[in-house]
Amino acid sequence: MESGVTKLFIELVQRQGRGDTLSPAELALLELGLSDPDCLDALNRHMEMELYSVESEDKSDPSISSIQSKDALAALMKKIEPTSISSAKDPQMDVQIDAHPHKPEQIIGRNDHKIFWRKWMAVAAVLLFGCAITTIWWQLNNKQPATQQLATNSEQYERVQPIVPGSSGAILTLGNGRKIALGSHHTGLLHIGSLTIQPGKDAAKLTNLEVAKSGEEVLYNTLTTPRGRQYQIELPDGTKVWLNASSSLKFPTIFNPQHRTVELSGEAYFEVVHNSSHPFQVKVKDQLIEDIGTKFNVKAYSDEPTVRTALVEGIIDVTNGIKKLRMKPGQGLKASANAMSIYNADLNQVLAWKSGFFAFRKAGVDEIMRQLSRWYDVDVVYSSSFHKTEGNNASFTGSIDRNLDLQDVLDGLQFSQVHFKIDKNKRTIIIEN
CATH class of the missing domain: 3.55.50.30 (Phage tail protein beta-alpha-beta fold)
Structure with missing residues (x-):
């Protein structure tokens, strides 16, 4: 089974779960995938990664009770069970399924009993849905092997299904290893120790009222945007960062008193809250960028031949351990190996991705x-x-x-x-x- 087919199957399961309207051809593919071992195995692995549960370490925060969860599951099962046989004679599909949205929680938490209960209720709902559709498929008595027909139908479907652009979304990995999916419609405050996260669809804001103590172990958070995703985050000091696709930003849970240092891989635009007594620094490969009241863009992908920095506002100093260059607004800096040079940048071109x-x-x-x-x-x-x-x-x-x-x-x-x-x-x- 080609990985592209299983990816398509998982995408259709997600869309059906959200309540999207699927075409007869899409429903046929979904139905066939539910009887294919490779697709079911891929779905199981995907659910292990993607079914998240809302959990807050602040016990005063509202949460879903067991009774509410059971009611939600019962309602979901009622909504997703097949309701009618279509009279339309589509050559690929004789069954029409009515589905309604189900939005799983978007937090990857620890496996305590609450997370276990909610996760497996969601899995049970998906499996129930799969069993219902698989039963109907067998009733159709199609003699062609499921795997073969799924691959054939997916090829026909993909001729009209476009590859769509990316969207907002990111994964925040906390210093304790906990992962939080950002970019959903969940907007409630999350409290993890001294850290407060206010997530949104396109951006999240972090606040932390603690001050770093001398000799205390420093833990790091990492914000990651996979391919096809971008996201904005406001750090606890008020600095705003826009991450382009396939990028990551590593930053301490609490900035130390001497400097605010983050590490970047990929591309990001920074709007730094300047503090002369507490400078902001960006580590990228073998370079260090330090702001002096600044808005700037850094492009440092591993598959790009050079690291490029462009200054929009303020002043920054860039050093590679051998020499140090100071940039002015409108300038770009290109660095490769031990060489650095400044040039006049086209800021509209540099910041086009952000717009x-x-x-x-x-x-x-x-x-x-x-x-x-x-x-x-x-x-x-x-x-x-x-x-x-x-x-x-x-x-x-x-x-x-x-x-x-x-x-x-x-x-x-x-x-x-x-x-x-x-x-x-x-x-x-x-x-x-």
């Missing part, structure tokens, strides 16, 4: 594909016929909306020497001459 656009200036195929891969969560493969030297002679200058589907973006690029093909089952862009 919802791709912006390119004489960008080659490699540069463009790296950005598309991160935002659309796709892989990129160069066919054996593709000549990279010739292909990279092609360049693109312009801006494209990041809210477009992937195919629309590729249509807008239209290199004369390069052609793009999408394998949607494998979520892969194939580059050809």
Whole structure:
């Protein structure tokens, strides 16, 4: 079973659980997946990672009681059971399922009895739904093997199902190892020790009233955006950080009295609350960036040939251990190995991602594909016929909306020497001459 098929099956389960309206073809795929061992195994692993429970260490916070949970489960089971047989004779589907939204909690907590109860109630609901649909499928008496038909139907479905752009979302890993999913509609305050988290769909705010004590062990939190996600966070000192896709920001639970130091991998835009007696520093690879009242962008992906910093407002000092350069607004700094140089930056291009656009200036195929891969969560493969030297002679200058589907973006690029093909089952862009 190809991984693309199981990914599609899990996506359909999630959409059905949210109450989205599925087409007859989508319902057919969902039905077939529920009778396929590979899909069920993938779903089980996914639920282990993705079924979160709301838990607060502050016992005064409201929580879902066992009785409420049982009532919610009963209501959910009533909503998701099959209700009618469609009279429409779609060649791929003879069953219509009515479903209503179910929004699982979005916190990855510890496995205490509350989490265990709520998690397995959700699993039971999914399994009940699966059993109901599987029973109906067997009643259809389709003689074609489930795996074969699922793969065939998924290929037909993917011809019309676009690869959609990324969205807001991130995982916050606390110093104690606990993980919190951010980017849902959950907006209640979360209290973990001295840390208070106010999460939202696009941004979260952290507050911590404790002051670091001398000699006390420092724990670190890490905010991670996977491919296809971006997110904004306000740190306890008031500094705001926007994380682009496939990035991570590591920061201490409590800043020490000497400096506020964070570590970045990927790309982020910073609006720093300046404090001359408590400087803000960003570690990125072998560089240290220190603010002097600043708004700046740092791009430091591991697959990029250089680290680029662009200053929007204020002043920053950048050092690589050998030399130190001071930047002024409108300037960019490019660093590779032991070399650093300052140039005049196009800030509109640099910050386009934050405003919802791709912006390119004489960008080659490699540069463009790296950005598309991160935002659309796709892989990129160069066919054996593709000549990279010739292909990279092609360049693109312009801006494209990041809210477009992937195919629309590729249509807008239209290199004369390069052609793009999408394998949607494998979520892969194939580059050809």
